[in-house]
Amino acid sequence: MQKPVIAAAIALFILVVAGGLFLALSKEERPSETAELKVYFTCDTHGRLEPCGCFTGQLGGLTRAQTWLKQNREPNSLLFDIGGAIGGEQDYHVIQYGYILQAYEKMGYQALNLGAGEARLSAKTLKEATAASKLPVLSASLVDSQSRKPLVSPTTIIEAGGRKIGLLGVLDPRSVPSPGDGLTILSLDDAISRHLPTLAAKCDEVILLAFTTEAEMKRLAEEFYEITLIIGGDVGQASQFAQEVNQSLVVFTTNEARTVGEISFKRRGEVLNKQDFDIHMLYPDVKQDPELISLSKDFKKYISTASLEVDNPDRVDPGAIPGVTSTAHYVGSQSCAQCHAEETHIWKASGHGHAFKTLVDRGSQADPTCIGCHTVGFGEPSGYQRAFGNSKLVDVGCESCHGPGSEHVQSWLAGTKPSFEFRPLGPGDCKSCHHGEFSRPFDWDIFWPKIAH
Known part of the structure; x- marks a missing residue:
């Protein structure tokens, strides 16, 4: 009869001592849980400031994305574009791209990555087009062919949820077989290795904006453990679920401004926990935002009087x-x-x-x-x-x-x-x-x- 009593007393003593030791630990030594961080993202806008209107029932357009974000975006969340915003390489596409950058600003984006469409422009044109943006435009991959210096900022740091979030933008050179004049595209590993160590040392989390394939995103997660979240990319369809690879989460979307991606995560100690993930389709029942409709009308008004190369009757047919x-x-x-x-x-x-x-x-x-x-x-x-x-x-x-x-x-x-x-x-x-x-x-x-x- 005495043995069970003695065992119980010993167990109680251990719990009391352990509890006292836990209470004695400083705040920094206890397993800490960070606040949830929510990230919204888009990719492959491809010039779709608004749906063209050729048929009823069309999805998407930044006009609808803005309405959805106004109705659903949570306070203190982050919003990024992964690239492919421009609709083509002609001068009128570049003009439209300027209006799309204005739209991103009005929508509250915090950073923009450069994708394959943008990398087909010449270095001079791309630099001029992005210089007007009030938002950080990122690419660690695109460098000047002569100087080998980055064409735009490779990284930026954002404060969110009491944490420093480091952003690094990259582009897969295989996505752009023929980059624009004066541009060189570094390999993914080279572009990341040049900037990730310094960025990770300054930040609590690192998010990689990667215009590349699903397979490459997963490989990068295996290679670079410092990255918390990888968002892409150059894919055929959006993620069905968030993939946990190594110590990173991997998600992606596409589809010409028809979707908005959403993912949230938090940490307990060193453990990264995915909370929610979804790809939201911008169906026709999502009304178009009046402010962005007005911006689209401004583009149409401007382009109607602009002097364009396509108006030159002596131009050389590019398809000849x-x-x-x-x-x-x-x-x-x-x-x-x-x-x-x-x-x-x-x-x-x-x-x-x-x-x-x-x-x-x-x-x-x-x-x-x-x-x-x-x-x-x-x-x-x-x-x-x-x-x-x-x-x-x-x-x-x-x-x-x-x-x-x-x-x-x-x-x-x-x-x-x-x-x-x-x-x-x-x-x-x-x-x-x-x-x-x-x-x-x-x-x-x-x-x-x-x-x-």
Whole structure:
């Protein structure tokens, strides 16, 4: 009977002593739990300041992202973009990029990483474009080809939740086979190794903004244990779940401004605990933010009077085969109507026959990012020019699909048989415009009967 009593007394004594020792520990020596840190992120905006409006039911656009963030973003949270914000490499894309940077500022982003789209610009153009941003624009990967100095800041530090959060931006050189003139892209390991040790020594957490593939993100997590969170990237679809790799969390998103990612984490001692993760789709029922709609209108107004390279009738067609000169030029659908009356009647009754009006209705008739799929031959030497207004070569005309028809028309008018025939068309021709957000899911068997001729 005495043995159990003695054992219980000993156990109680150990608990009391242990409890006293724990209470005696200083605050720094106890296992500490940090406050939860929430991070929102986007990637692959690709010029989508707002949905183009070609079809009802379109998702996304920064106009919707802003509404969602205003309704759902928690106080003291972080918001980053991982790259791919620009829509292309032309001068009008660069102008639009400036408005997208303004949008990010209005939306409360804290840092922006440079992705593959931005790295296709020349060093001079990219430096000028990002210099106007009031937000930190990051890249440890992009360096000047001559000086080997970073084109923008590689890192930045943000205070959040009582902690110093270090941000490091990188870009995978394999994402950009042909970087812009004057740019060199360092390897991921080189770019990270140059800056991570110093950044980690100054910060409580390090977040890597990485425009790269899922496999590379996981490899980097294995290689660089100092990184708390890796957000990407150059991927085919968004994360289904947050991956815990080594001592890091790995998440990513994409999809041309159709999503906002969200992840939160906290620490207990050295243990990193994932709290919540989600990828939020920006469905059509999310209203578009009036302030960003106004910003988009400002862009359309500015671009309507801007002097652009695409307006130069003597410009070289970027799609032309070197050494090959086209002998045919665009003549307009009215020239085809003289012989093809039945086909012209079908065309006029179709959406193709009124395609330019849809741009006018939205105030986008001078926006080069839209004009190409609503006119005939825009960007080609004899094709539509913005100076034409709606006077000629507007709508999706005969030559939009069949090509320049001058020789065909001249042969018939001269009473001779044309020396060539237009090639047969197929689904691939339609998909040059009917793809992604610019079309409902394209199905040749459903779409063709609507315009069959």
